[in-house]
Amino acid sequence: MLGHSEALVNHSAPSVSYGYFCAFSGQKDTGTSIPMWHCTRCRIPWTANGSWTNNQTTGTIANFLDDSGVSNDEIVREGAARMLAAALEVEVNAYIAEFESAQHRWRAVSAPLLGALVRAGARFEGGRLIERPTERAA
Secondary structure, three states: OOOOOOEEEOOOOOOOOOEEEEEEOOOOOOOOEEEEEEEEOOOOOOOOEEEEEEEEOOOOOOEOOOOOEEEEEHHHHHHHHHHHHHHHHEEEEEHHHHHHHHHHOOOOOHHHHHHHHHHHHOOOEOOOOEHHHHOOOO
Protein backbone atom coordinates (compact mmCIF):
# COMPACT_ATOMS: atom_id res chain seq x y z
CA MET A 1 0.00 0.00 0.00
CA LEU A 2 1.20 3.50 -0.61
CA GLY A 3 2.09 5.45 2.51
CA HIS A 4 0.20 8.57 3.34
CA SER A 5 2.06 11.81 3.10
CA GLU A 6 -0.61 13.92 4.72
CA ALA A 7 -2.91 13.49 7.72
CA LEU A 8 -6.54 12.49 7.36
CA VAL A 9 -8.34 15.16 5.33
CA ASN A 10 -12.05 15.93 5.20
CA HIS A 11 -13.17 16.53 1.61
CA SER A 12 -16.48 17.99 0.57
CA ALA A 13 -15.46 18.00 -3.12
CA PRO A 14 -12.50 15.62 -3.36
CA SER A 15 -9.77 16.09 -5.90
CA VAL A 16 -6.89 13.63 -6.14
CA SER A 17 -3.65 15.13 -7.44
CA TYR A 18 -1.61 13.32 -10.09
CA GLY A 19 0.67 10.71 -8.55
CA TYR A 20 -1.59 10.07 -5.55
CA PHE A 21 -3.72 7.17 -4.48
CA CYS A 22 -6.51 8.33 -2.18
CA ALA A 23 -8.74 6.20 0.08
CA PHE A 24 -12.09 7.67 1.18
CA SER A 25 -14.25 6.64 4.15
CA GLY A 26 -17.47 7.23 2.18
CA GLN A 27 -18.80 6.00 -1.12
CA LYS A 28 -18.05 7.85 -4.36
CA ASP A 29 -14.96 9.61 -2.98
CA THR A 30 -16.69 11.29 -0.05
CA GLY A 31 -15.92 11.61 3.64
CA THR A 32 -12.52 11.48 5.29
CA SER A 33 -9.63 10.70 2.95
CA ILE A 34 -6.06 9.48 3.17
CA PRO A 35 -3.96 10.80 0.28
CA MET A 36 -0.96 8.50 -0.32
CA TRP A 37 2.18 9.13 -2.32
CA HIS A 38 5.12 7.06 -0.98
CA CYS A 39 5.32 3.28 -1.37
CA THR A 40 4.84 1.87 2.12
CA ARG A 41 2.14 0.14 4.15
CA CYS A 42 -0.60 2.35 5.49
CA ARG A 43 -3.49 1.20 7.67
CA ILE A 44 -6.88 2.46 6.54
CA PRO A 45 -9.00 2.84 9.69
CA TRP A 46 -12.40 2.19 8.09
CA THR A 47 -13.54 -1.20 6.83
CA ALA A 48 -16.83 -0.85 4.97
CA ASN A 49 -18.48 1.29 2.31
CA GLY A 50 -15.31 3.22 1.48
CA SER A 51 -14.04 4.11 -1.97
CA TRP A 52 -10.77 5.03 -3.60
CA THR A 53 -9.31 6.98 -6.51
CA ASN A 54 -6.09 5.88 -8.15
CA ASN A 55 -4.32 8.75 -9.91
CA GLN A 56 -0.81 7.30 -9.60
CA THR A 57 1.95 7.58 -12.14
CA THR A 58 1.89 5.07 -14.99
CA GLY A 59 2.85 1.55 -13.96
CA THR A 60 2.37 2.12 -10.22
CA ILE A 61 -0.14 -0.28 -8.67
CA ALA A 62 -1.82 -0.06 -5.27
CA ASN A 63 -2.01 -3.34 -3.42
CA PHE A 64 -4.48 -3.96 -0.60
CA LEU A 65 -3.62 -6.27 2.29
CA ASP A 66 -5.88 -7.69 4.95
CA ASP A 67 -5.02 -7.47 8.65
CA SER A 68 -2.84 -10.59 8.42
CA GLY A 69 -0.82 -9.11 5.52
CA VAL A 70 -2.37 -11.22 2.75
CA SER A 71 -2.68 -9.42 -0.57
CA ASN A 72 -6.06 -9.15 -2.24
CA ASP A 73 -4.32 -10.53 -5.36
CA GLU A 74 -3.45 -13.69 -3.41
CA ILE A 75 -7.04 -14.01 -2.20
CA VAL A 76 -8.34 -13.66 -5.77
CA ARG A 77 -5.81 -16.20 -7.10
CA GLU A 78 -6.71 -18.70 -4.36
CA GLY A 79 -10.42 -18.23 -5.08
CA ALA A 80 -9.86 -18.68 -8.83
CA ALA A 81 -7.81 -21.83 -8.19
CA ARG A 82 -10.59 -23.26 -6.00
CA MET A 83 -13.22 -22.43 -8.65
CA LEU A 84 -11.10 -24.06 -11.38
CA ALA A 85 -10.54 -27.16 -9.24
CA ALA A 86 -14.28 -27.43 -8.58
CA ALA A 87 -15.09 -27.04 -12.29
CA LEU A 88 -12.51 -29.71 -13.21
CA GLU A 89 -13.94 -32.04 -10.58
CA VAL A 90 -17.42 -31.63 -12.10
CA GLU A 91 -16.04 -32.37 -15.58
CA VAL A 92 -14.11 -35.42 -14.41
CA ASN A 93 -17.12 -36.77 -12.49
CA ALA A 94 -19.33 -36.30 -15.58
CA TYR A 95 -16.76 -38.12 -17.74
CA ILE A 96 -16.51 -40.98 -15.24
CA ALA A 97 -20.31 -41.28 -15.04
CA GLU A 98 -20.55 -41.37 -18.85
CA PHE A 99 -17.77 -43.97 -19.01
CA GLU A 100 -19.43 -46.15 -16.36
CA SER A 101 -22.85 -45.95 -18.03
CA ALA A 102 -21.33 -46.98 -21.39
CA GLN A 103 -19.57 -50.06 -19.98
CA HIS A 104 -22.72 -52.22 -20.10
CA ARG A 105 -22.78 -51.79 -23.89
CA TRP A 106 -19.23 -53.06 -24.34
CA ARG A 107 -18.31 -56.60 -25.22
CA ALA A 108 -14.99 -58.04 -24.16
CA VAL A 109 -13.31 -59.62 -27.18
CA SER A 110 -10.04 -61.51 -26.83
CA ALA A 111 -7.50 -61.67 -29.65
CA PRO A 112 -8.35 -65.29 -30.59
CA LEU A 113 -12.07 -64.45 -30.68
CA LEU A 114 -11.44 -61.35 -32.78
CA GLY A 115 -9.40 -63.45 -35.24
CA ALA A 116 -12.21 -66.03 -35.46
CA LEU A 117 -14.79 -63.27 -36.07
CA VAL A 118 -12.73 -61.75 -38.88
CA ARG A 119 -12.12 -65.19 -40.49
CA ALA A 120 -15.86 -65.84 -40.32
CA GLY A 121 -16.51 -62.64 -42.27
CA ALA A 122 -17.50 -60.28 -39.47
CA ARG A 123 -17.47 -56.65 -40.44
CA PHE A 124 -16.58 -53.65 -38.27
CA GLU A 125 -17.56 -50.04 -38.89
CA GLY A 126 -16.28 -47.25 -36.65
CA GLY A 127 -14.82 -49.85 -34.28
CA ARG A 128 -18.21 -51.57 -33.90
CA LEU A 129 -19.13 -55.08 -34.94
CA ILE A 130 -21.89 -55.09 -37.53
CA GLU A 131 -23.95 -58.01 -36.22
CA ARG A 132 -26.45 -58.36 -39.04
CA PRO A 133 -25.29 -56.54 -42.13
CA THR A 134 -28.07 -55.38 -44.38
CA GLU A 135 -28.31 -57.35 -47.60
CA ARG A 136 -27.47 -55.43 -50.73
CA ALA A 137 -29.30 -55.98 -53.94
CA ALA A 138 -27.10 -57.54 -56.62
